[in-house]
Amino acid sequence: MDQYIIKGGNPLVGEVTIGGAKNAALGILAAAVMADQTVTIENLPNVRDINVLLQAIASIGGEIDRVNENVVRINAKGVRPTSVDDVFIRKIRASYYLLGACLGKYKHAEVALPGGCNIGSRPIDQHLKGFRALGADVRIEGGMIIADAQKLRGAHIYFDVVTVGATINVMLAAALAEGYTILENAAKEPHIVDVANFLNSMGANIKGAGTDVIRIRGVQSLKGTEYAIIPDQIEAGTFMCAAVATKGDVTVKNVIPKHLESITAKLLEMGAQIEEFDDAVRVVATKRCKPTNIKTLPYPGFPTDMQPQAAVTLALSDGTSIVTESIFENRFKYVDELARMGANIKVEGNTAVISGISGFKGANISAPDLRAGAALVIAGLAAEGYTCIDGIEYIHRGYEDFEGKLQSLGGMIEKVDNDKDIQKFKLKIG
Ligand code: EPZ
Numbered sequence: 001m002d003q004y005i006i007k008g009g010n011p012l013v014g015e016v017t018i019g020g021a022k023n024a025a026l027g028i029l030a031a032a033v034m035a036d037q038t039v040t041i042e043n044l045p046n047v048r049d050i051n052v053l054l055q056a057i058a059s060i061g062g063e064i065d066r067v068n069e070n071v072v073r074i075n076a077k078g079v080r081p082t083s084v085d086d087v088f089i090r091k092i093r094a095s096y097y098l099l100g101a102c103l104g105k106y107k108h109a110e111v112a113l114p115g116g117c118n119i120g121s122r123p124i125d126q127h128l129k130g131f132r133a134l135g136a137d138v139r140i141e142g143g144m145i146i147a148d149a150q151k152l153r154g155a156h157i158y159f160d161v162v163t164v165g166a167t168i169n170v171m172l173a174a175a176l177a178e179g180y181t182i183l184e185n186a187a188k189e190p191h192i193v194d195v196a197n198f199l200n201s202m203g204a205n206i207k208g209a210g211t212d213v214i215r216i217r218g219v220q221s222l223k224g225t226e227y228a229i230i231p232d233q234i235e236a237g238t239f240m241c242a243a244v245a246t247k248g249d250v251t252v253k254n255v256i257p258k259h260l261e262s263i264t265a266k267l268l269e270m271g272a273q274i275e276e277f278d279d280a281v282r283v284v285a286t287k288r289c290k291p292t293n294i295k296t297l298p299y300p301g302f303p304t305d306m307q308p309q310a311a312v313t314l315a316l317s318d319g320t321s322i323v324t325e326s327i328f329e330n331r332f333k334y335v336d337e338l339a340r341m342g343a344n345i346k347v348e349g350n351t352a353v354i355s356g357i358s359g360f361k362g363a364n365i366s367a368p369d370l371r372a373g374a375a376l377v378i379a380g381l382a383a384e385g386y387t388c389i390d391g392i393e394y395i396h397r398g399y400e401d402f403e404g405k406l407q408s409l410g411g412m413i414e415k416v417d418n419d420k421d422i423q424k425f426k427l428k429i430g
Pocket of ligand 1: 022023026057094120121122124125126127128161162163164165166187304305327328329370371398
């Protein structure tokens with residue numbers, strides 16, 4: 001299996017360009033199935049989760065024309081809302097967005113029930129609650145979610161928790177329901193706004209995305225469109241943390257600074273200097289960072305998807321920090337791996353008490369999930385000596401050319417798949 005071999009100690013310096021937002025793209029690809037004509041999507045991140053969802057769309061009859069790595073054309077006229085096979089759901093939970101898309105367009109959808117994953121149980125009760133409120137009969141049979149409706153009628157839906165997935169999934173179905181839907185306690189992430197803007201570019205009538213009340217007036221049908229996906233705020237934040245952890249100077253390009261506000265605020269508290277431009281941020285950290293406390297919250301709070309990357313950076317600070325994970329119940333699995341590099345972190349429930357150390361020592365470690373994997377790469381880049389990370393297929397789910405972008409910043413990292421290549425890397429780097 002592929003691994004990363006990293007020689008730490010080089011400050012990251014230079015410019016990196018951020019790709020399209022994975023978590024916007026997943027909702028947008030599902031929404032493309034709802035159009036009656038061809039949809040062209042640009043700034044598509046070329047990552048595994050996106051490619052799996054495109055395979056799932058093809059498996060139900062969608063015509064996929066991959067113009068290039070970052071542009072795709074989708075025509076759904078051949079789609080039959082037959083079951084989205086378990087293999088796709090097991091690979092990526094977000095295949096369940098095809099529930100809302102197919103229910104909205106065909107008034108029928110069959111998608112395998114997603115299980116839990118490495119960061120928590122991740123129920124979908126709010127998705128099903130929303131579909132039922134719109135008038136669908138939703139049942140679970142043989143591990144499949146089957147949703148049917150004679151017609152979908154607008155409804156006033158109050159989410160019990162702030163949920164990105166249910167907000168997107170129910171918004172998809174409501175876009176083609178008859179009448180008026182109000183989603184209360186809706187998630188406000190930038191990717192929710194991007195999916196709503198995409199649907200509106202196809203002729204939907206959605207207002208209020210980005211606030212906690214989204215108003216949707218159903219329309220008869222949706223037409224083809226051309227659309228470019230927003231930049232990925234989590235990929236951007238990951239490189240910002242890497243700049244601070246390695247005491248570097250990195251300009252992160254193709255970002256929307258407003259989407260990074262909570263991340264920027266925390267890195268400033270940690271002593272980084274940050275300069276904002278229209279579509280870029282420059283992060284400079286010349287000395288060891290300071291401690292601070294972080295609590296993950298729905299947007300515009302500090303994103304849970306940045307929690308591991310921030311914690312790794314704080315593990316090198318000159319004091320004690322407290323990180324509280326309020327969204328998922330099992331998102332500290334990287335702490336044991338980081339301990340092998342010398343980190344001093346104590347996890348109690350959903351809180352980690354981080355006592356900063358002056359430096360990590362390289363070690364052999366494993367990526368437990370996507371964002372923790374990226375965080376462990378940051379640790380390896382900041383460490384003294386060599387670090388070997390396996391399980392990097394998790395990282396390829398959400399980061400396009402991660403090692404290539406880090407190499408362009410002076411990071412000494414290579415993807416290898418055997419010991420000989422590791423030795424060759426060590427001889428080359430010395
Ligand atoms: C999305 O997951 C993202 N994934 C996650 O990013 C991200 O961590 C999460 O939102 C929070 O921002 C995609 O967009 C593909 P939620 P999602 O529904 O939609 C509970 C990454 O690294 N909940 O907002 O599954 C749930 O248990 C991934 O890119 C219910 O109780 O997250 C959690 O505690 C990891 N019932 C909280 O809500 C439901 O029906 C937030 O979950 C749905 C969710």
